[in-house]
Amino acid sequence: MTAELVEKGLENASHTKTVDVGRGVLASSGTIIRDELLEGGRKALLVADERTWKAAGADVERSLREAGADLAEPMVYPGSPTLYASYEHCEEIRERLRETDALAVAVGSGTLNDLSKLASGELDRPYAVVATAASMDGYTGFGAPMTKDGVKITMPCPAPRVVVFDLDVAAAAPRPMASSGYGDLSAKIPAGADWMLADAVGVDPIHPLAWELVQTGVRGALSRPAELAAGVPEAYEGLCEGLVLSGLAMQVAQGTRPASGAEHYFSHLWELDHLGSELDPPLSHGFKVAIGTLAMVGFYEKFLERDVAGLDIDAVVSRWPSWDEVEDDIRRVMSGPLIDKGINETREKYVDAAGIRARIEKLVQAWPQLRAKLAGQLMPAKELQLALASAGAPSVPSDIGLTPEDVRAAFPRAMYYRSRYTVLDVARELGWFEEIVDDVFAPGGLWQ
Ligand SMILES: [Zn+2]
Numbered sequence: 001m002t003a004e005l006v007e008k009g010l011e012n013a014s015h016t017k018t019v020d021v022g023r024g025v026l027a028s029s030g031t032i033i034r035d036e037l038l039e040g041g042r043k044a045l046l047v048a049d050e051r052t053w054k055a056a057g058a059d060v061e062r063s064l065r066e067a068g069a070d071l072a073e074p075m076v077y078p079g080s081p082t083l084y085a086s087y088e089h090c091e092e093i094r095e096r097l098r099e100t101d102a103l104a105v106a107v108g109s110g111t112l113n114d115l116s117k118l119a120s121g122e123l124d125r126p127y128a129v130v131a132t133a134a135s136m137d138g139y140t141g142f143g144a145p146m147t148k149d150g151v152k153i154t155m156p157c158p159a160p161r162v163v164v165f166d167l168d169v170a171a172a173a174p175r176p177m178a179s180s181g182y183g184d185l186s187a188k189i190p191a192g193a194d195w196m197l198a199d200a201v202g203v204d205p206i207h208p209l210a211w212e213l214v215q216t217g218v219r220g221a222l223s224r225p226a227e228l229a230a231g232v233p234e235a236y237e238g239l240c241e242g243l244v245l246s247g248l249a250m251q252v253a254q255g256t257r258p259a260s261g262a263e264h265y266f267s268h269l270w271e272l273d274h275l276g277s278e279l280d281p282p283l284s285h286g287f288k289v290a291i292g293t294l295a296m297v298g299f300y301e302k303f304l305e306r307d308v309a310g311l312d313i314d315a316v317v318s319r320w321p322s323w324d325e326v327e328d329d330i331r332r333v334m335s336g337p338l339i340d341k342g343i344n345e346t347r348e349k350y351v352d353a354a355g356i357r358a359r360i361e362k363l364v365q366a367w368p369q370l371r372a373k374l375a376g377q378l379m380p381a382k383e384l385q386l387a388l389a390s391a392g393a394p395s396v397p398s399d400i401g402l403t404p405e406d407v408r409a410a411f412p413r414a415m416y417y418r419s420r421y422t423v424l425d426v427a428r429e430l431g432w433f434e435e436i437v438d439d440v441f442a443p444g445g446l447w448q
Contacts, residue, residue: 001216002241009213009248013127015159016140016251021240023233024055026166029130030063036162037103037128038069044128045072045102047093047116050079052108052132060107060130072100077112082281085111087148091166093119105171106160108135108283109177115142121157123183128162132176134170134239136184136285137259139163140247152271160253165240171233178228178239179392185242186393187263187289188218192295192369194261194379194422200366201359203349203421210253213245215377219365225391247389262422266292266407272338276401287400292414295407296423298381298446302439303423304374306432308367313360319431320356325348333412341417348419356429363426381446384417396447404447411437 006019020028028170038044044064048057053076066070075096077083093115097104104127106116113129119126131139134219135136142159145152151283170178192215198204221238228235249258256264267288270276321329327343333340351359364369389395415424415433427433440446 002238002245003006005213005245006217006241006248009245009252012209013159013248013251014254015142015161016163016248017161017211019140019163019165019244019248020169021163021237021244022164022297023167025164026059026130026169028065029060029071029164029166030067033064033105033128033162033165034067034069037105037126037230041070043070043072043100044105045093045097046074046076046105046107047109047112048074048076049083049112052112053206055173056130056166057107060105060164061162061227064105072096072102072316079123080280083111083115085114085146086145087146087300089116090118090122090144090146092356094122097123097125103127104314106129107132109135109173110138113139116144117160118144118146118157120226126158126161128164129160129162131165131240131437132169133173134181134236134243134375135173135177136181137246140166140244141250141256142260159247163244164343165244167233167236167240169238170240170417171231175229175392176287177282178236180284180290181239181243182222182228182391183284183288183290183293183388184227185218185221185246185334186388187260187293188242188246189378189384190263190293190300190423191257191259191261192218193300193374194420195257196373196377197363197423198421198424199420200370201362201426202258207253207258208435210249210258212256213252214250217242217245222387223430225387227270229390229392242311256421261296261420262272262414262424263292263296264289265417266295266410269338269410269413270400270402279436283400284425287394290388290395291397291407292410294388294395295448296383297378297384298440299411299427299436300378300423301381302436303432304371304378305439306436308371308430309364310392311360311364311430313357313364316360316430317353317357320353322431323350324352329412329418330354334416338413340415342413345419349421349425356404385446400445404441405448408437408441
């Protein structure tokens with residue numbers, strides 16, 4: 001089933017041509033990379049750090065040698081402190097690739113993949129990645145988050161041509177890595193619900209193939225949290241495939257909508273606040289996303305308790321704020337450069353009273369079926385909380401150094417952070433936003 005899905009994704013993906021996920025696939029990585037990447041006898045440049053070299057790099061090098069591939073001297077960064085995705089490192093890799101006329105084979109997870117991806121993209125060369133941990137869904141994605149001139153931005157660059165993902169390697173990686181991947185994959189639950197809502201009101205139609213790729217296996221992949229935490233290789237199959245499919249879906253849809261909704265904005269905002277950046281390794285993307293996901297699933301739970309079908313549409317429209325009022329609110333909840341960003345992003349999804357009426361009419365009309373679909377997509381927040389804890393992922397704000405009040409304060413900021421239409425916007429349009437946030441943080445709720 002999943003293998004067919006991966007095939008379907010590859011047929012429609014913009015850049016990735018080969019994905020090999022399975023136990024022991026490292027041993028054949030050399031042949032795969034030789035055949036699918038190193039056309040015309042091109043040289044391979046392995047890019048790793050001391051830890052990933054030990055975990056997989058040496059095996060990949062041996063396998064490539066056995067396959068008769070030509071190899072440049074590998075680049076192996078120190079294992080400690082943790083390597084950063086800084087543009088200077090990317091330039092180093094790019095220059096080495098240029099000097100050696102080689103194609104990059106990243107051996108690692110987030111950072112090493114991102115550095116190799118961007119370096120290769122800047123030279124307009126394909127590359128391969130041998131994944132060493134089930135830590136996030138960026139292996140098959142395009143673009144690379146990078147720190148350049150002290151600012152973190154996502155720089156455009158194509159996804160890898162070849163991905164090799166050995167489940168035994170992933171299962172042997174430091175445990176928090178799979179816990180992070182679990183957090184990133186759990187995000188597909190509220191993200192899917194956000195897409196359903198945006199589709200229903202005509203803002204962002206669902207791309208059927210991208211949806212199928214991301215959503216088909218998510219529940220199954222999230223169903224073995226304790227075995228993931230225990231490092232059982234079989235339990236990694238769903239997680240690794242889910243993360244790979246998520247990236248393929250982004251390639252297919254040419255955007256990040258299939259894999260992320262409002263829950264990711266919590267993570268991005270905390271990242272901009274440098275949350276956990278002093279740690280080594282720094283607080284992971286998936287850990288921040290886990291708490292954002294839980295917050296959003298909690299929000300949905302309260303949203304679905306409300307009577308959308310019985311709304312007084314005239315009353316809702318008459319309360320709809322003018323753009324000036326929205327802008328004032330953005331200035332109140334955002335700070336620094338996020339004020340301008342919030343204004344620009346929110347303006348894209350803002351509509352006037354007539355536009356709101358049209359959206360709400362669509363929502364009310366669709367509600368009976370839509371509510372049932374949303375309920376099927378989502379899960380009880382307490383159940384997700386237990387699953388996250390069982391997977392070793394954060395399940396309460398203090399796990400990532402935050403208070404419930406910090407999470408609460410992130411809700412309006414997440415709503416204004418991006419132009420992407422989510423349930424936060426729907427709740428704001430219906431006049432329920434503050435009330436639902438209050439419900440999420442009421443005594444006896446999720447965080448107590
Ligand atoms: Zn993510």
